[in-house]
Amino acid sequence: MTASENSAGVTKDTVSPLLVQNLSKNYGAIEAVRNASFNLNKGEVFGLLGPNGAGKTSIISCIVTLEKPTSGSIFVGGFDVQKNPREAKRNVGFVPQEIINHGYFNVEEILSFQSGYFGLLHNRERTDYILHELRLYEHRHKKVKQLSGGMKRRLLIAKALVHSPQLLLLDEPTAGVDIELREQLWQFVKKLKAEGVTVLLTTHYLEEAEQLCDRVGLIDKGEIKMVESTQFLIDKFTGRSVRVKFRNVVAPRDFELRTGETVGDLINKEKLDVNQIEDINISEGTLEDAFRRVIYQ
Amino acid sequence: MSSNVQSEKFRGSNVKGQADLFLGPFYSLLRKEVMRFLKVSMQTILTPMVSSLLYLLIFGVSLGAYIQMKGGISYLEFLIPGLVMMGCLNNAFQNSSSSIIIAKFSGDLEDLKVAPISYTQIILAVALGGLVRGVVVGTITYVVGAIFCYFKADTVIAIHHPLWLLVFIVLGGLSFSLLGLAAAFWAKSFDQMAAVNSFILLPLMYLGGVFFSIDNLHPFWQSIARANPLIYFINGVRYGILGVSDVTPEHACVVALVTLVLMYWLAFRTLARASFLRW
Numbered sequence: 001m002t003a004s005e006n007s008a009g010v011t012k013d014t015v016s017p018l019l020v021q022n023l024s025k026n027y028g029a030i031e032a033v034r035n036a037s038f039n040l041n042k043g044e045v046f047g048l049l050g051p052n053g054a055g056k057t058s059i060i061s062c063i064v065t066l067e068k069p070t071s072g073s074i075f076v077g078g079f080d081v082q083k084n085p086r087e088a089k090r091n092v093g094f095v096p097q098e099i100i101n102h103g104y105f106n107v108e109e110i111l112s113f114q115s116g117y118f119g120l121l122h123n124r125e126r127t128d129y130i131l132h133e134l135r136l137y138e139h140r141h142k143k144v145k146q147l148s149g150g151m152k153r154r155l156l157i158a159k160a161l162v163h164s165p166q167l168l169l170l171d172e173p174t175a176g177v178d179i180e181l182r183e184q185l186w187q188f189v190k191k192l193k194a195e196g197v198t199v200l201l202t203t204h205y206l207e208e209a210e211q212l213c214d215r216v217g218l219i220d221k222g223e224i225k226m227v228e229s230t231q232f233l234i235d236k237f238t239g240r241s242v243r244v245k246f247r248n249v250v251a252p253r254d255f256e257l258r259t260g261e262t263v264g265d266l267i268n269k270e271k272l273d274v275n276q277i278e279d280i281n282i283s284e285g286t287l288e289d290a291f292r293r294v295i296y297q
Numbered sequence: 298m299s300s301n302v303q304s305e306k307f308r309g310s311n312v313k314g315q316a317d318l319f320l321g322p323f324y325s326l327l328r329k330e331v332m333r334f335l336k337v338s339m340q341t342i343l344t345p346m347v348s349s350l351l352y353l354l355i356f357g358v359s360l361g362a363y364i365q366m367k368g369g370i371s372y373l374e375f376l377i378p379g380l381v382m383m384g385c386l387n388n389a390f391q392n393s394s395s396s397i398i399i400a401k402f403s404g405d406l407e408d409l410k411v412a413p414i415s416y417t418q419i420i421l422a423v424a425l426g427g428l429v430r431g432v433v434v435g436t437i438t439y440v441v442g443a444i445f446c447y448f449k450a451d452t453v454i455a456i457h458h459p460l461w462l463l464v465f466i467v468l469g470g471l472s473f474s475l476l477g478l479a480a481a482f483w484a485k486s487f488d489q490m491a492a493v494n495s496f497i498l499l500p501l502m503y504l505g506g507v508f509f510s511i512d513n514l515h516p517f518w519q520s521i522a523r524a525n526p527l528i529y530f531i532n533g534v535r536y537g538i539l540g541v542s543d544v545t546p547e548h549a550c551v552v553a554l555v556t557l558v559l560m561y562w563l564a565f566r567t568l569a570r571a572s573f574l575r576w
Contacts, residue, residue: 064411066574086318086413094411098575101403104336105329116325117412119316159408163316 016075017042017091017167017198018063023072025058025222032058034222035072040167045189045199047213047230049206049291055222056202057097060171063200064094077166090118093160093168097175099152101144107131107155108140111162118163130158133188150181157188168192170201174208186212210234210287220295230287235259237293238285242266245279257282322414323422330426334392342433345388349380349438353445356508366510368541373450377442378535379507382469384438386530389431389470390477390498393423397481398490401576410573420478420564427474428467435466439538454538461546462537468553469530475560482564482571506531511543526556 018040025033033055040046048056061067063074065085074081079088102110111130115123131137134154144152153173160168170189174182182205189199189212203209209216210230217227226233239256242263246253255266263282267274334341353376361372400406409419443454456462480497484490505527511519522528529549536542542549 066407066410086415089411090316090318090413092411096404096407098404100405100408102405103399103403104333109332113325113329114408114412116328117322117408117414119318119321119413121317121321121324 016040017077018200019075020059020063021073021075023059023062023074024070025055025062025067026070031222033062033069036219036222036224037072038217038224038227040198040200041215042166042198043193043196044214045193045201045212047209047216048200048202048219049209049216050202050219051295052204054219056219057171058222059219060094060169060200060202063169064092065089090163091166093163093165095156095160095168095170095173097171099144099149100156103143103145106141106143107136107147107158110144110155111158114159115162120163123162126164127158127162130161133191134158150177153177153181153185157185161192166196166198168197168199170199170203172202172204174203174205182208206286206288206291216287218291218294225294233290233294234285234287237290240285241283243281243283244272244277245281246276247278248276318413322412323418326409326414326419326422327425330392330396330423331429333396334426334430341388341392341430342437345384345434346437346441349384349441350445352376352380353442357445358449367512370539370541371450371452373446374452374454374539375510375535376508377439377446377454378538379505379531380442381435381438381538382465382527382531382534383502383505383507385431385435385466386469386473386527387498387502388434389427389474390480392427392430392477393474394477394481394490394493396423396426397478398484398487401481404575406573407575416565416568420475420561420568423478424471424474424564427477428470431470431474432466435470456538457540458537458546460537461550462534464550465530465533465537465553468550468557469534472526472530472553472557472560475557475564479560479564479567482567486576501525501527506543526552529553529556 016039020036020038023033023036024031036055036059038046048059050056058067062069063076063081065081069082074088076088077091079091081088105113108127108131111127112123115121115127120126128137131140134157136151136154136158139147139151144155147155157170157173174185177185186208189201192199199212201209201212213230215227215229216233218225218233228236236259239258239261242255242257243252244255255270257263257266263280266272353373357373357376361376364372366372366375397406400409439454446452446454476498480493481490484493504522505525506522511522511528514522529544529552532542532544533546533549533553536546536549
């Protein structure tokens with residue numbers, strides 16, 4: 001997608017909720033992000049995956065203007081975040097990695113302030129809706145320190161959603177949360193996607209990315225190695241593994257099916273005696289396998 | 298996550314259509330600043346009141362009996378406007394600086410950066426929040442001082458020039474609130490913030506004419522004292538309350554206005570270069 005701008009810093013093509021072009025971010029001599037480019041399609045869930053220190057949070061920090069890019073540009077809903085930050089930011093909801101305390105205020109007050117920051121002084125209906133959705137309504141009069149870890153994380157998400165953003169940035173939203181909450185959050189992300197919200201997600205949990213993401217960008221040492229659909233990555237970089245158990249043989253034999261190869265092809269290729277086969281177990285490749293292959297090999 | 302939601306109609310609606318990016322962020326941040334100090338009023342309002350009472354007891358009553366002031370006013374009367382302004386300026390400074398420092402520490406300063414709030418909106422809201430606290434503390438100090446003076450010296454302290462008083466309270470409160478904001482955004486640690494308090498704010502306060510008239514100083518020290526902007530703020534308030542002052546209110550007003558503009562410039566410049574990332 002080309003980002004041809006007018007004088008107001010607004011791209012002619014306003015379709016992409018997020019467009020990152022040749023983004024670099026240095027911290028002194030350290031290159032945290034190197035010439036990263038990708039764009040998000042409306043309504044998709046996009047995963048930015050990489051090991052610790054790969055540059056995921058630096059990219060998100062540049063999108064929300066917490067950090068200034070060393071070079072390159074970022075457009076949110078067609079607005080250049082450097083030239084027109086207020087217009088760009090009103091379309092973005094941001095869930096940071098770390099819990100925020102907000103010492104003196106309760107949940108309801110925090111969401112009221114947050115709505116106001118986005119220009120919404122009478123936003124009760126929306127905040128009540130979000131509180132119900134995130135199961136925080138009955139805790140709305142509690143201060144942050146009175147909430148459990150999971151509730152605190154849901155509060156971060158609630159804050160990011162009070163202004164109905166078109167783009168939601170989730171920076172490791174399930175880090176350190178239990179399995180039940182993680183699955184609840186996955187369901188919620190799916191619901192947001194169904195409502196048309198575009199989601200950029202960074203995560204260490206590749207199973208999470210595989211379940212949620214339409215496309216993923218693999219990043220390592222500040223460089224985007226690949227941007228592809230999740231299924232394409234799995235198909236291209238993993239094979240299906242086949243475990244065959246033979247009659248009267250204790251140890252099963254393992255084989256790998258290449259993309260496009262069938263079990264029949266395997267039997268012919270390996271000259272297996274079909275009459276001796278007792279059981280066949282086929283395991284699909286995972287995003288984690290693809291990730292390992294792209295990043296570490 | 299939960300399905301027991303009544304307001305389904307609101308789910309996909311575009312609430313941004315109702316957004317007021319001009320007043321909304323400013324008003325919300327101002328409300329937050331005021332609510333913050335009201336929630337800890339023991340620390341932000343009652344403590345300064347106790348300090349003022351102690352100053353009145355020690356300086357106004359004990360030592361004041363030995364000090365003669367010009368214009369036929371007692372030292373206790375002389376002291377009260379200075380304490381009013383000192384309370385106002387100090388609390389305006391503390392409100393904005395502690396608000397920003399706490400926000401840096403807890404991480405909610407990031408909320409301001411990622412929201413569509415302009416630097417001007419942040420500066421005005423935080424400065425006004427500090428002014429409100431300064432006015433509350435200043436008013437309480439005045440009331441306590443007036444009651445004290447009435448029972449101790451049988452004197453009623455009437456406000457001679459309420460408009461001048463208002464002008465200096467507003468200009469002073471805003472200036473010191475802006476200074477607090479600039480210091481807090483500049484500081485990269487609690488130590489740096491404490492250094493601003495100890496090496497800039499306190500000397501300015503105590504040498505600003507709260508406890509003495511510059512007319513009683515040696516000419517050399519008078520010229521040094523006149524370089525302290527607090528002399529003008531405090532004498533402006535003294536003129537507003539008592540009708541007497543070491544400097545003319547017009548002169549003091551010009552200095553106060555220039556100070557306010559400088560403080561705004563300093564706050565804006567610091568904010569534009571500051572990091573909003575948590576400590």
